Amino acid sequence: MxxxxxxxxxxxxxxxxxxxxxxxxxxxxxxxxxxxxxxxxxxxxxxxxxxxxxxxxxxxxxxxxKVRGSLNALLESGTDTEQVVIASGGNAGIAAALASARLGKACTVVVPESAPHTKVAAMWSYGAEVLWHGTTYAEAYSYATDLATERAALQLHAYDLPxxxxxxxxxxxxxxxxxxxxxxxxxxxxxxxxxxxxxxxxxxxxxxxxxxxxxxxxxxxxxxxxxxxxxxxxxxxxxxxxxxxxxxxxxxxxxxxxxxxxxxxxxxxxxxxxxxxxxxxxxxxxxxxxxxxxxxxxxxxxxxxxxxxxxxxxxxxxxxxx
Incomplete structure (x- = not known):
């Protein structure tokens, strides 16, 4: 997914x-x-x-x-951002994990159950916390939004963010x-x-x-x-x-x-x-x-x-x- x-x-x-x-x-x-x-x-x-x-x-x-966009978003956000949350079943999660690791920030990727193992493994390799939630991206996105609010984290979007x-x-x-x-x-x-x-x-x-x-x-x-x-x-x-x-x-x-x-x-x-x-x-x-x-x-x-x-x-x- x-x-x-x-x-x-x-x-x-x-x-x-x-x-x-x-x-x-x-x-x-x-x-x-x-x-x-x-x-x-x-x-x-x-x-x-x-x-x-x-x-x-x-x-x-x-x-x-996607690493270009994730890094730009994190660099633009400034030094106050310590935690990053994103919903993804693929490359956006990998990019967010890599960008966060590069800048010393904690990253959580919420993935649907159908997320490819190859891409989840890549997220892990960059130190991300991976949480499975729901069977669709919509369900993962909703959970990620709640999680970002709960943790006062920066929420990235896979593609619809300036x-x-x-x-x-x-x-x-x-x-x-x-x-x-x-x-x-x-x-x-x-x-x-x-x-x-x-x-x-x-x-x-x-x-x-x-x-x-x-x-x-x-x-x-x-x-x-x-x-x-x-x-x-x-x-x-x-x-x-x-x-x-x-x-x-x-x-x-x-x-x-x-x-x-x-x-x-x-x-x-x-x-x-x-x-x-x-x-x-x-x-x-x-x-x-x-x-x-x-x-x-x-x-x-x-x-x-x-x-x-x-x-x-x-x-x-x-x-x-x-």
Whole structure:
């Protein structure tokens, strides 16, 4: 189970996130994160080789881009925060645990019973307290909220928090320095934090395209309805891209910067991940291969002379699945 969005009777009113917030996050994160490299190559497409630039974000500390957001949120909160609580079944919990350990804070991750053991083990490895509660992320989130109040702890959100989105957006600032021109950037969509952060960093200077499994089209559904829409999740990538609705911040930014949504099949995602291992010996989780699946399957067809950027966003997976 992933960071599935809780359907709340009263939705939070989130502060807007701007490029200035992302630039502030980059200063805050200096020396705390890796500036992950890019790799210019070609990949197999439906009609022959396709030039791409791979952003190797799976090399980030903790194997996930989410460390950027967690560290930014904790650094922004100041020194008064000694305890951190988050509800997560996956990478957000790993990121919060790592960030808390790095800054000497106690971290508790509330996970649903279905949380993958591989990811729970990673949370433990960074010293987090892991508490199981409920069978869904919504139940875990509700318990985490109560726990944060009881302990007077800082509660992080997996993707719908301004500091988390701004931290993720530093990926976009790095791409401006690493890649010539202004090619489109393809990004997998979970709750919307990464695609929103990158879109905020790049603004209208570059097209940002969200790539989603056909069985989890939260951005696509929200853009179609012009509001967040709850959906049923059905995809092999649900362990990390399984939010049931787009975050408020993610939808606001998608509207502001005309972020597109492209849908891919589960077969295309599995094929892309296997291809990365076979051709490049790159190990990513299914979410990490989702953006590449759009290029390889033909769901996204680059224009003549275009070399799109494809973000490989995470690598927390069981090696036995390859």
């Amino acid at each position: 992933s960071e599935r969005a809780l359907v709340e009777p009263q939705h939070r009113t989130s502060r807007r996130v701007y490029r200035s917030d992302v630039r502030a996050a980059r200063k805050r994160l200096a020396g705390q994160i890796r500036k992950t490299p890019v790799f210019h190559t070609t990949v197999a497409g439906p009609h022959g080789p396709v030039p791409v630039t791979l952003k190797l974000e799976y090399l980030q500390h903790g194997g996930t881009f 500091a988390v989105v701004a931290g993720a957006g530093v990926v976009g600032l790095e791409l401006e320095e690493q890649v010539r021109g202004r090619p489109p950037v393809l990004v997998a969509v979970g709750g919307g934090g990464l695609v929103a952060g990158i879109a905020t960093a790049l603004g209208r200077r570059q097209q940002v395209i969200g790539v989603e499994p056909e069985g989890i089209p939260i951005l696509h559904a929200a853009l179609t309805a012009n509001r967040p829409v709850d959906i049923d999740v059905s995809s092999i990538a649900a362990d990390s891209l399984g939010a049931t609705r787009i975050g408020d911040i993610g939808l606001d930014i998608a509207r502001r910067y005309d972020v597109r949504s492209v849908l891919v099949t589960d077969d295309a995602i599995a094929t892309a991940r296997e291809y990365l291992w076979r051709e490049f010996r790159v190990v990513v989780e299914l979410a990490g291969a989702t953006a590449l699946a759009a290029v390889q399957s033909g769901a996204y067809i680059p224009a003549d002379g275009e070399r799109p950027v494809v973000v490989l966003c995470g690598a927390n997976t069981d090696l036995a699945v390859l």
